[in-house]
Amino acid sequence: MRLSDEWFTAIAESEVGNDTIFVSGRCDIDEFxxxxxxxxxxxxxxxxxxxxxxxxxxxxxxxMEEVLxxxxxxxxxxxxxxxxGVYTGAGERNMVFYTRNIxxxxxxxxxxxxxxELLPLTIYTEKDPQWCEYNEMCHLxxxxxxxxxxxxxxxx
Numbered sequence: 001m002r003l004s005d006e007w008f009t010a011i012a013e014s015e016v017g018n019d020t021i022f023v024s025g026r027c028d029i030d031e032f033x034x035x036x037x038x039x040x041x042x043x044x045x046x047x048x049x050x051x052x053x054x055x056x057x058x059x060x061x062x063x064m065e066e067v068l069x070x071x072x073x074x075x076x077x078x079x080x081x082x083x084x085g086v087y088t089g090a091g092e093r094n095m096v097f098y099t100r101n102i103x104x105x106x107x108x109x110x111x112x113x114x115x116x117e118l119l120p121l122t123i124y125t126e127k128d129p130q131w132c133e134y135n136e137m138c139h140l141x142x143x144x145x146x147x148x149x150x151x152x153x154x155x156x
Contacts, residue, residue, distance in 0.1 A: 001035060003076060004028035010140040014090035019054030021089035025137045032082055033131050038098035041128040042081065042105050044071065047120050050091035064093055067116065071095065074112035081105050085137045096133060 006027040014021055032038055046064060048056045056064060068086065075081035081099035088094075099105040102125050113119065 001031045001079070003032070003079070003082065008141045010137075012087075012140055014054065016090070019050075019090035021054075021087050023137060023140055024086045025134075025141060026082070026084045029082060029084065029134075032098070033134070036129070037100050038082060038131075039127060039129040040099050040102050040105075041126050041133055042097045042099050042102065043124045044095045044097070044109070045122045045124070046093040046095075047122070048091060048093070050089075054090040055088070056093070064088075067113070067119065068093075068095060070112050071097075071109065074108050075099070075105070080108055084134050096137075098128070098131065098134070 004027060007024050008027055010023040010025065012021040012023055013019070046067075048060050048064075051057065055061070068083075072083045075083065075097055080101065081097040083095060083097050085096040086093065087096075097105065105125075106123070109123070113121075
């Protein structure tokens with residue numbers, strides 16, 4: 001199985017308030033879904049002090065990108081876990097992985113983050129063999145495409 005690094009971007013609104021959530025979702029991972037090996041979802045959530053628009057300040061955003069790159073590299077090196085989505089806004093960044101093994105995921109996470117100072121992260125895991133969260137995220141992409149097509153139709 002070859003892992004693509006193609007992503008889509010969509011915009012959503014937070015469930016509470018009117019904050020914008022920027023969504024980055026991974027494309028072309030059907031082989032991983034169909035393999036049946038990645039049956040558990042792990043969500044790593046980073047809570048941050050948000051600006052008036054719900055976004056992190058520049059320093060926090062830079063650190064978040066560094067941590068994201070380290071986690072992605074560590075988890076995907078041996079295909080222990082696949083980063084499938086990143087949601088940023090409303091005072092948090094949620095990094096969604098599908099993994100083969102939760103205990104190994106936790107160990108790899110701790111090893112990968114060891115060089116960093118303590119980060120404000122929470123971890124949530126759940127069995128998701130049908131990839132429900134991923135499929136729901138992909139609907140945001142379809143909604144964005146339909147919305148932009150609708151906007152174009154109005155301008156004709």
